[in-house]
Amino acid sequence: MKIAVLTGAGISAESGLQTFRGNNGLWEGYNIYEVATPEAWNKNPTLVQEFYNMRRKNVLAAKPNAAHFALVELEKYHQVQIITQNVDDLHERAGSKNIIHLHGKITQSRSTLDPNLVYDIQGWELKMGDKCELGSQLRPHIVWFGEAVPMIDNAIELVKNVDLLLIIGTSLQVYPAAGLATEVDTNTKIIVVNTEKIHSFSTNANVQFIQGNATVEIPKIVEELKVL
DSSP: OEEEEEEOHHHHHTTTOOOOTTTTTEETTEEHHHHSSHHHHHHOHHHHHHHHHHHHHHHHHOOOOHHHHHHHHHTTTSEEEEEEOOOSOHHHHHTOOOEEETTEEEEEEEESSOTTOEEEOSSSOOOTTOBOTTSOBEEEEEOOTTSOOTTHHHHHHHHTTOSEEEEESOOSOSTTGGGGGGSSOTTOEEEEEESSOOGGGTTOTTEEEEESOHHHHHHHHHHHHHTO
């Protein structure tokens, strides 16, 4: 069976990483438009670096949870592709092999001159003055609000050819990622696991909605999928 898994902030929240939606637009005390936009970087790159350094430190201290590990187990039985909106590396550290990061990775930096120049960050800190091979300042390898999502076309093509789309821990409010659920074939089954009800799916017969925590529900779903 071909399975695509779309994960959002909810799965990482259960590893202790904070989300910003539903919190008055504040992200760890910051207005997201002051730290997560190209305009913010142009206005105050030092503040943006400090913010992402703090987040990176939190990511490195966090650990994959039961939902992450259950998805790794699923790979033993089916063809699984992870598509994540999250910028952490918890899926990788759990052991998942096939991962598309729609919004980049916080553990990497990239050139401000050439976005194709991407580097792994050693440790948690990216400093002002750290430069790429072209001599330009390195920035977090993150897709900020207002920027294009380079990997979205790959994700769209992938979900068009799966038997099951498993959506975990996302409110489906951030586009274009939220639109992936509408790209699947009409016969494709969709399972949504989220702590809050997502009403946009309420009339679709092929959608199964499970309200609950990913760490509780995903291991149960994986056990059921093993025998299919």
